[in-house]
Amino acid sequence: MASSTCNHVASPTTTNNNNVQMDDDLCTIECTVCTGFEEVAREEAMEVLGVNDVQVGRGHILIKMPVKDATKVLTLNGIDNCVVRLHKVTDFGFTDDEVECMVKLQHLVERVNWKSGIKVWFKFFSFHLPISDEPVTTIPIDFGSVIPSSSIKTLPKQAKSNRKDYGRHKRTKLEKKALKENKDVAGVTEKSSSPENDLSEPKDLAEQNIVDKHENSSAEPVLPPPEKKPRVKHVDPSKPSFRATCYRTGQNHVFNSMCAAANFGGAVQTYFGWNVEMRNFDIEVVLTIVDDDVAVGIALTKTSLHRRLITDFGPTTLRPTTAYNMLRMCKIQDGEVVCDPMCGSGSIPIQSAVCWPKAINICGEIHPRAMEKIAANIKGVNEMRVEKSLPHLSLSVLRWNACKMPLPDQSVDVFITDLPFGKRCSIRCFGRVGSRKDNWKLYPAVMHEMARVAKLDSGRVCLLTQDKKCMFKCMQHFTKYWKKQSYIWVNIGGLIAGIWLFRRTGLKITGQPIPTLWHASVPDDCEKNMPLPDNAIEHQAKKKTPVSKDIADE
Ligand SMILES: C[S@@+](CC[C@H](N)C(=O)[O-])C[C@H]1O[C@@H](n2cnc3c(N)ncnc32)[C@H](O)[C@@H]1O
Structure with a gap:
């Protein structure tokens, strides 16, 4: 599709508010993307969709495109969820009166261009x-009385604070079960305050109630559950089922996201x-509130697109979507050798083999359980490819120690990896591999080997x-061999991570790597030259996982 087609504006055009273009030919699709990769995703959208x-x-990115081509957004590899935007109001006028705010949200329904949304949904x-x-x-429509947030069950405070306690919170049986079913129990009540919330699997009141019941039961003596009368639901088969989801960001709201979703x-x-249906709904109406701005849309994805490739x-x-954005940063050329030396369950090399099949893709991993996972994931992808009459993936996987790879000198064009973080790995990674202290030895050894x-x-x-901190310390020892080209900060599951792109200098490597970064200092100019984004610091502080605390612990 040529870009000139996209610029065609059909008449009549109605712009219902601000930037939402509404006409028969064009629609605005909002695609979520791992924070930090917005520009990379934008570039992909422009290139692929024309x-x-x-x-x-x-x-997120907002793509204005012809309605007839709307489904092509699903071919983008770097985005997670899509919503067709139907209405946007800046300066909505939230007040400190909850009832007033909810009445305003109810009446917003009358202002939305549903026609356009339903057309795209179809x-x-x-x-x-x-x-x-x-x-x-x-x-005039009588929307009935407002549902106050006090009448919506939320998690008890204690339960909430436990969940924020990264790594230390011991999962209850119920949470484990929910996680197994791919539900994020921790985010049930407040789909709020953080744009990093995964917009893919919104939570509903039903899940909410399950957790509440459970949390309460631990405090009280266990009583047999009161007998419940089965709820008789009136279903009109001529109408679709739907649910409303609210994503809320901002400190100054007197209501929570559940309350906004319930009233809207x-x-x-x-x-x-x-018909209201929390699980197997046809339509998901999405209300997005960012401070005093409100947007209404209809979801075009039921599960996040990052689940397309990886099954295990x-x-x-x-996320393979994040892996794709990293791979794009490397500007891989046909015939280049691309290697993930610590591939884990294989997001990066699998995504690379799918999207850059003309490169030579290899990867390695030290842990046997991770080796099983990558094998399962490759099998899963190959099964999908057989169904589509596509050839099997061309990807070589080896079990190795990334500090001593069985590869000849100067044989790889692109190394790309997601290094053990330490924080997550030390708690939950496969076996013993990867504590923060280990990183101080591992990072220089791997940089040297690469x-x-x-x-x-x-x-x-x-x-x-x-x-x-480990990366800052490490890179100063390798300036002779690796020249920093660019870096970005991204949000990986609520933790701020850095992505660095280095280019190899022409100097041949000699000697041994520094055995540990234990005594190395962080260069003064590092934090200054690579400041974290303001919102990143804010977000970390809120999560009570300040980087300085972790370093102090070490
Ligand atoms: C952050 S995880 C990578 C996750 C991976 N990107 C994925 O999608 O599953 C880091 C991986 O490095 C592996 N690892 C740690 N030390 C290693 C070493 N010396 N050699 C090879 N792999 C190593 C760990 O077993 C772990 O799977």
């Missing part, structure tokens, strides 16, 4: 009947008479780690 109007926001999903965009009730969702139900997730598996194996002058290395 559009030239892609705006960047924190943790490109992605189906329903056995046409879906009307007309209200079923007479105007209730108004949608009154307006259309759609391990404790530290990187300098041996990388091609002189043209070799690149792209490294992701949350252990910034």
Whole structure:
């Protein structure tokens, strides 16, 4: 599709508010992306979709594209979720009166261009009947009384604070079960305050109630559950089912996201008479509140796109969408040798083999359990490829120690890896591998080995780690061999991680690596030259996982 097609604006055009373009030909699709990779995702969208109007926001991109091509967004590799944006209001006017705020949200339903949204939704999903965009009730609409947040069950305070306690919170049986089913119990109540919340699997009231019951039961003597009358739900088969989800960011709201979702969702139900369904819904209406801005959309993905490739997730598996964005940073050329020396369950090399099949993809890993996972993931991808009549992946996997790779000198063009973070790994990684102290030996040893194996002058290395201090210390020992090209800060599951891209200098490596960075100091100019984004510091402080604390512990 040529970009000129995208610029065609059909008449009549109605812009309902601010930047949401509404007409028969164009739609605005919001795609979430790992914070920090917005520009990389924008570049991919422009290149792959042939559009030239892609705006960047924190943790998302907004693509304006023809409705007829809307499903092509699913071919993008660096994005996680998609929502067609139907309405946007800046300066919505939230006050400190919860009822007033909720009444305003209810009436927002009348201002949304549902027609356009339903049209785009039908490109992605189906329903056995046409879906009307007309209200079923007479105007002026009576949306009924507001549901106050006090009547919505939330997690007890203690339970919430436990969940924020990264790594120390011992999972309850129920949480483990929920995690097994891929539900993020920790985020149930507050889909709020952090744009890093995974927009892929929103939580619902049903899950909420399960957790509440459980948390309460640990404090009280165990009583048999009161007998519940089965709820009789009136379902109109001529209408689709739906649920409303709210993502909220901002400190000054007197309501929570559950309350906003309940009131907005209730108004949608009154307006259309759609059936409420928390799990197997047809339509997911998405309300996004960022400070005093409100956007309404309809979800175009039911599960995050990062689940497309990897089926067997391990404790530290990187999202393949994030892996793709890292790979893009390396500007891989046909015929280049691309190597992930610590591949874990294989997100990076599998994504590379899928998207850069003309490169020679190899990878290695030390831990046998990770080796099992990558084998399972490759098998899963190959099964999908057979169904699509595609050839098996071309990817060599070896069990090795990344500090002593069985590869000849100057044989690899691109090293790319997600280094053991220490923080997550020390708690949950496969076996013993990877504590923060181990990193102080591991990082210089791997940097040294990669300098041996990388091609002189043209070799690149792209490294992701949350252990910034170790990385800062390490890179000063390798300036002779690795020249820093660029870096970005990204948000990996609420932790701020750095991604560094280095290019190999022309100097041949000699000697042994520094045995440990234990005594090495962090160069003064590192933090100054690579300041964390303001919001990153804020976010970390809120999570009570300041980097300085971890360093002090060590
Ligand atoms: C952060 S994880 C990588 C996760 C991976 N990107 C994924 O998607 O699953 C780091 C990996 O490095 C591996 N590792 C640690 N030390 C290693 C070494 N010396 N040689 C090879 N692999 C190592 C760990 O076993 C772990 O799987």
